[in-house]
Amino acid sequence: MADYVIAVKRTMREELPQNWQSQLEDIDGLTLLSPPARERVLVSASPDALRHLDAQLGRYLRIEPLIRHQTSR
Amino acid sequence: MQFVMSNRRAGKFQDAEKTASRAALAEALTVLPATAHIRSESRPADDLARRSVILEGTPAEMIALDAATSSDVIVEPLILHEREGALSMFKHARVPLAGLMRAAPAGAAPLEFHVRGGGAPLAQATVILFLRRLDGEVMREEARTGADGVAAFPSNLAFQPLAAIVKPYAGFWARWAQVSGQKTTVVCSKLPGNRRLDWWHHASGISSFAPDAGAGIRVGVIDTGLGPHPHLQGTDHGAFILGIHDPDGGADADVHGTHVAGTIAGRPGEVLVHGGIAPGVELHTARVFPPGEGAANIDIADAIDSLSRAGADLINLSLGAPVKSEVVQDAVQDAAERGTLCLCAAANSFEFVHFPAALPETAAVSAAGKLGTAPEDSVSGGQLPDQPELFGLDGFYFARFSCFGPEIDAIAPGVGIIAPVPARHGLAAPYAALDGTSMATPVACGVLARVLAEDASYLAMPRNIFRSDLARHRLREICRTIGLAAIYEGHGMPRS
Incomplete structure (x- = not known):
């Protein structure tokens, strides 16, 4: 299991199924870590769950790992 | 880790002594631990010259080899020398923490930094101390000064203090400090004031x-x-x-x-x-x-x-x-x-x-x-x-x-x-x-x-x-x- 950010593609906001977040919750091996939000959520997912998510909703969503940024001091 | 084995040459003035030293190294290399292996080797054609070998192994294996071999064989970490020492130390966030506070031996006198500025002790200054561990790795330890302006680090013979960055919380310039014995006094310069523009x-x-x-x-x-x-x-x-x-x-x-x-x-x-x-x-x-x-x-x-x-x-x-x-x-x-x-x-x-x-x-x-x-x-x-x-x-x-x-x-x-x-x-x-x-x-x-x-x-x-x-x-x-x-x-x- 690893943490991923799921974000709605800007170009797909209109076409995205309204129940996309409940579809996420129904995927085995995927857990929502952040509260349901309009455009982005943080999830923990297994490799299988990620493949499933990509196949089901990938055309609407950007899926990328949680990336940490540092201050530039 | 990588470490070096070499035959000792200093003080060997007779050919027989030099030959014996080379033989001692050759013998030591025949009894290497199973998990240690040779990475590279300099083996001069002259049988009396120094032979050096770089090995890959664990710190424990290095210490065990050092103890088991004769005094004619030198065993030490591979030490890399850099041109830009100050720069690599400045990137202190990438330097691993030494964990001195956890490994402090009881009773040893601490290494103290007395930080002052404007004629008074500076509280809440961060002192980042860089140390070299016996295996050559540079590590860091951090402490903060108390109301008396003193930041203390536990002494540990396994670490050699190198230098420190002293960062006052406010009002004074951060600076480098050379470690001078058990007690190092660091005086920080005051920031310029009384101006809107700089x-x-x-x-x-x-x-x-x-x-x-x-x-x-x-x-x-x-x-x-x-x-x-x-x-x-x-x-x-x-x-x-x-x-x-x-x-x-x-x-x-x-x-x-x-x-x-x-x-x-x-x-x-x-x-x-x-x-x-x-x-x-x-x-x-x-x-x-x-x-x-x-x-x-x-x-x-x-x-x-x-x-x-x-x-x-x-x-x-x-x-x-x-x-x-x-x-x-x-x-x-x-x-x-x-x-x-x-x-x-x-x-x-x-x-x-x-x-x-x-x-x-x-x-x-x-x-x-x-x-x-x-x-x-x-x-x-x-x-x-x-x-x-x-x-x-x-x-x-x-x-x-x-x-x-x-x-x-x-x-x-x-x-x-x-x-x-x-x-x-x-x-x-x-x-x-x-x-x-x-x-x-x-x-x-x-x-x-x-x-x-x-x-x-x-x-x-x-x-x-x-x-x-x-x-x-x-x-x-x-x-x-x-x-x-x-x-x-x-x-x-x-x-x-």
């Missing part, structure tokens, strides 16, 4: 302090949070941490965000201290850093959304990662279409520009210093480059830490920048000097805000992609060269 204001074309400069421009700062500090006011958008928005969590979890915001919008009022570049801007802030940790891509994107939707004309992002986030890029693009230009720090690892600065939609800012603006024994005074082509005109130089590349849009002062830090430790309105592209970016952002505030055509534009494009165009227009190659200075240094 070298970074003058370098930006600002010759007098104008409290309303930048009025009418909304500037967002996404960072470690804001304040509290009496010279800073803004709209706090709260904290965005791992996808959860805490509207009341926007206070600074560090000092960085307050310093960045203060460099842009510090409003000292009647107090004669360093003012912001554009104190009249409408400041909006969001915290995306949990205490002591990095900021997540999801939170940076959410914060960009929040500030951009609040009508930010400019957003300052003094943060970065070496890998690109499409989620952040998406938010940056979205913000640009709402009229918001993001200005980003290039990063401090003297290598390629990090993200989001490297995105084509953002403005990337590198850092410059100026000769004679910080004491020579201070950390800021030691940020000079070691390559002559990195010195520019009028005493400007490319800071030795700044990242560079074709993505750089502008260079701005980022060495020895004095700005507010949160009011803590009994200090009512503290100011500190910091270095970094983090400090250069808000200088550029403030200068651009001042210019846009005077630009009637910009102010009249609707909030769309053309507005953010014009802001980017104005940034490039107001840049003046400081005599460096474009990969270091981009279009030059912004001047209002």
Whole structure:
């Protein structure tokens, strides 16, 4: 299991199924870590769950790992 | 780890002694532990010369070999010598913690740093001590001074103290210190006071302090949070941490965000201290850093959304990662279409520009210093480059830490920048000097805000992609060269 950010593609906001977040919750091996939000959520997912998510909703969503940024001091 | 075995030559004056020494090494190599193996070997044709072998093994194996072999065989860690020792030590965040506090032997006298400034002990100063472990690895340990100005580290014979960085919380320059025995006294120089403008204001074309400069421009700062500090006011958008928005969590979890915001919008009022570049801007802030940790891509994107939707004309992002986030890029693009230009720090690892600065939609800012603006024994005074082509005109130089590349849009002062830090430790309105592209970016952002505030055509534009494009165009227009190659200075240094 690893943490991923799921974000709605800007170009797909209109076409995205309204129940996309409940579809996420129904995927085995995927857990929502952040509260349901309009455009982005943080999830923990297994490799299988990620493949499933990509196949089901990938055309609407950007899926990328949680990336940490540092201050530039 | 890698270690070296060699036959001893010193004191071997007779051929028979030299031959015996070589034989001792050959014998030792026949009884190597099963998991240790030879990486490389120098085996001179002359049977009397020194033979050296580099091995790969564990520290325990090295110690066991040292104990088992004769005195004719030397066993020690592979020690790498570098030209830029000071630079590699400056990147202290990458140096692992030694864990001295955990491994302290009972009864040993501690290593003490007595930190003073202005004739008095300095409390709450951070001392970062660099040490070399017996296997050659450089490590660090950190401690903070108490009310008596003393920071103590447990003594440990397995570590050799090298040098230390001493960072006062506020009011004094950070500096390097040489370790001198069990007790090292470090005296820090006082920051310049009694002035509103300093070298970074003058370098930006600002010759007098104008409290309303930048009025009418909304500037967002996404960072470690804001304040509290009496010279800073803004709209706090709260904290965005791992996808959860805490509207009341926007206070600074560090000092960085307050310093960045203060460099842009510090409003000292009647107090004669360093003012912001554009104190009249409408400041909006969001915290995306949990205490002591990095900021997540999801939170940076959410914060960009929040500030951009609040009508930010400019957003300052003094943060970065070496890998690109499409989620952040998406938010940056979205913000640009709402009229918001993001200005980003290039990063401090003297290598390629990090993200989001490297995105084509953002403005990337590198850092410059100026000769004679910080004491020579201070950390800021030691940020000079070691390559002559990195010195520019009028005493400007490319800071030795700044990242560079074709993505750089502008260079701005980022060495020895004095700005507010949160009011803590009994200090009512503290100011500190910091270095970094983090400090250069808000200088550029403030200068651009001042210019846009005077630009009637910009102010009249609707909030769309053309507005953010014009802001980017104005940034490039107001840049003046400081005599460096474009990969270091981009279009030059912004001047209002």
